Amino acid sequence: MKIAVLPGDGIGIEIVAEAVKVLNALDLSFEMESALVGGAAYEAHGHPLPDATLNLAKASDAILFGAVGDWKYDKLDRPLRPEQAILGLRKHLGLFANFRPAICYEQLVGASSLKPELISGLDILIIRELTGDIYFGQPRGRRVATDGHFPGAEEAFDTMRYSRPEIERIARVAFEAARKRNKKVTSVDKANVLETFQFWKDVVTDVHKEYPDVALEHMYVDNAAMQLVKAPKAFDVVVTGNMFGDILSDEASMLTGSIGMLPSASLNSSGQGLYEPSHGSAPDIAGKGIANPLATILSAAMMLRFSLNQEAAAQRIEAAVQKVLAQGLRTPDIHSEGTTKVGTAEMGDAVVKALK
Numbered sequence: 001m002k003i004a005v006l007p008g009d010g011i012g013i014e015i016v017a018e019a020v021k022v023l024n025a026l027d028l029s030f031e032m033e034s035a036l037v038g039g040a041a042y043e044a045h046g047h048p049l050p051d052a053t054l055n056l057a058k059a060s061d062a063i064l065f066g067a068v069g070d071w072k073y074d075k076l077d078r079p080l081r082p083e084q085a086i087l088g089l090r091k092h093l094g095l096f097a098n099f100r101p102a103i104c105y106e107q108l109v110g111a112s113s114l115k116p117e118l119i120s121g122l123d124i125l126i127i128r129e130l131t132g133d134i135y136f137g138q139p140r141g142r143r144v145a146t147d148g149h150f151p152g153a154e155e156a157f158d159t160m161r162y163s164r165p166e167i168e169r170i171a172r173v174a175f176e177a178a179r180k181r182n183k184k185v186t187s188v189d190k191a192n193v194l195e196t197f198q199f200w201k202d203v204v205t206d207v208h209k210e211y212p213d214v215a216l217e218h219m220y221v222d223n224a225a226m227q228l229v230k231a232p233k234a235f236d237v238v239v240t241g242n243m244f245g246d247i248l249s250d251e252a253s254m255l256t257g258s259i260g261m262l263p264s265a266s267l268n269s270s271g272q273g274l275y276e277p278s279h280g281s282a283p284d285i286a287g288k289g290i291a292n293p294l295a296t297i298l299s300a301a302m303m304l305r306f307s308l309n310q311e312a313a314a315q316r317i318e319a320a321v322q323k324v325l326a327q328g329l330r331t332p333d334i335h336s337e338g339t340t341k342v343g344t345a346e347m348g349d350a351v352v353k354a355l356k
């Protein structure tokens with residue numbers, strides 16, 4: 001079993017180091033090979049996703065990814081910007097199904113900005129389509145407007161699009177996942193305004209006929225954003241497009257206490273996966289040793305479960321995370337009165353120690 005380790009930029013480097021520490025402590029036999037990605041790869045090789053990194057990712061059973069990006073690259077031509085590395089990996093590896101579980105551990109009920117009764121026992125799964133939508137649609141660019149409100153003015157445009165097979169396959173992933181949970185799927189769209197999302201809604205409704213045992217509800221994305229903070233436990237599986245899923249999963253992360261707690265798995269149709277926290281490179285706290293590594297450590301657990309067939313090891317990691325939280329250890333993002341503030345490396349060490 002081979003794992004490509006791509007730490008990336010900012011806190012990506014700090015949090016991936018802790019996940020690797022935990023993986024090494026499991027005494028399983030897998031090979032790990034690291035490569036540069038994002039801004040770090042741009043600095044060294046002039047490209048955020050060099051061929052060597054992409055080839056390593058393709059040749060691996062799984063990829064452990066940190067995060068890419070830094071404000072200092074915001075003026076680069078888009079193809080050279082660090083974020084193109086993660087978009088490129090998703091596209092080249094066909095990682096269309098992004099699982100973002102928002103689970104509120106009992107020990108962190110007080111860390112959320114929501115009332116305890118709203119989030120205690122929360123366990124929802126956001127399934128985000130990851131290789132289509134306005135993030136990948138062509139054409140896109142800048143031009144001089146020939147029509148619209150200001151003909152002759154400079155304008156920018158992107159293309160939102162989804163094909164039937166793209167929607168069908170992510171809908172099936174969602175219905176299958178719901179079958180193993182509470183048998184409810186909420187499909188989030190903007191069908192009242194966007195043709196792409198009326199189509200999304202129609203196709204999800206068609207696929208639902210194959211899953212009569214699973215309840216399907218449709219919800220507009222603006223309402224979904226509101227319901228997520230009003231009554232989050234009413235959701236089970238949420239399936240949505242790339243952009244809405246990006247936004248809603250960051251919102252959902254606060255139900256778990258912090259974005260530093262939200263892991264993710266991005267899978268293709270052959271079971272190969274990329275595992276990364278749902279957050280970014282956090283330049284505001286990078287290099288300070290205070291980033292929460294738990295989302296990345298929990299992503300490593302998802303990797304063991306989904307790509308490496310190591311369910312027992314995945315459960316060991318998840319139990320160890322719960323144990324350190326029960327011990328009262330907290331990075332600053334989840335710290336509250338009466339708990340012990342620790343740094344990134346101390347948190348990783350504590351998880352290693354807590355592995356049974």
Ligand SMILES: NC(=O)C1=CN([C@@H]2O[C@H](COP(=O)(O)OP(=O)(O)OC[C@H]3O[C@@H](n4cnc5c(N)ncnc54)[C@H](O)[C@@H]3O)[C@@H](O)[C@H]2O)C=CC1
Pocket residue numbers: 011015066067068069070071083086259260276278279280281282283284285290291292293295333
């Ligand atoms: N998959 C990826 O590589 C992603 C990369 N990005 C990139 O990351 C850079 C920063 O973007 P932002 O919008 O600031 O989003 P971000 O997710 O990096 O940070 C948002 C806020 O959450 C905090 N935060 C994030 N992760 C944390 C952790 N593990 N522990 C404690 N606090 C944490 C940050 O300090 C910041 O205040 C940008 O260049 C962006 O494009 C953003 C999202 C995903």
Ligand SMILES: CC(C)CC(=O)C(=O)O
Pocket residue numbers: 083086087246278279
């Ligand atoms: C940097 C973006 C491409 C990705 C993002 O925000 C995400 O995947 O959550």
Ligand SMILES: [Mg+2]
Pocket residue numbers: 246247250278
């Ligand atoms: Mg995001």
